[in-house]
Amino acid sequence: MPKIEPKFIFGIIFISFILLRAYAVKKDVKTNSEASVETKNEPSKKETSSEKINSKYVDDRIINDFINSYNQNSNSPLENIKKGNIKIKYFASSYGYYLEFLHANDTDKLNVTINQTNENSESGVAGLKEVFHDIVKSIESSLSDDEIDNYFDNLMSNEIKTSSNLGTLKIEYIPDKELSNGYSRGHIKVIAQ
Structure with a gap:
């Protein structure tokens, strides 16, 4: 050697x-x-309400307007706002749930998916009620709180995937499901039409 x-x-x-x-x-x-x-x-806690209206969280105008509207309507403002892997995708969290935002450049329409996390998986899809309410109210402000709450309660009675309308919004609901090789967590999509 x-x-x-x-x-x-x-x-x-x-x-x-x-x-x-x-x-x-x-x-x-x-x-x-x-x-x-x-x-x-992330917004500063010292901002006044007039500054919150005009806060810039992301570069996409439609997503930014939605975030401002959501934060005004919600008791749990959006946190951990991050840009996705494509230009029109963003992520955030609220009430402990993980949200995904998509905005097509050729329209002013928004698609929001509400997903469970490990933190709140025990409450299942039924735990999405508050965040669902705030998302719908931020997109379709003409709907009353009772209309949104009643719609959500009816949605929870479904045991299969459903797609229906709430005002001008299309709602896709996928319930929690026990599978032979594990468990599938449900989620809700709110799609502006």
Whole structure:
């Protein structure tokens, strides 16, 4: 077996060390930039109500208008607002539920999906009532609280996937379901038409 010179071994170790340090610095920069983006997107508690009306959370005008409207109507303002992997997709959370927003560039219509999280999975789809109410009220303000609550209560009586209308909104409901290989969590889509 040929003898390996100590200079060569030292060189390999030195290059490995430099590469590891460069990776660690790059990871720290990415983490810090993500933290600054999240901080920028969250509203300050000291804002006045007139500032909240005009707050800019995201670049998309339709999504931003919805977020402002939702935060005015809700007891649980949207948190952790993040941009998705495509230009028209955003994510947030409210009442402990995970929300996904989609906006097609060619329309002023919005699609909001309400998903359960591990934190609230025990309450099932029935736990979505408050966040559902606030989303519907933010998009379709002409609907009364009773209309929205009655619609939701009727929705919960379904044990199969349904698609129906509430005002000008299309609501797609997928209930919780026990499967042979696990459990499927239900969700609700609110689609402006």
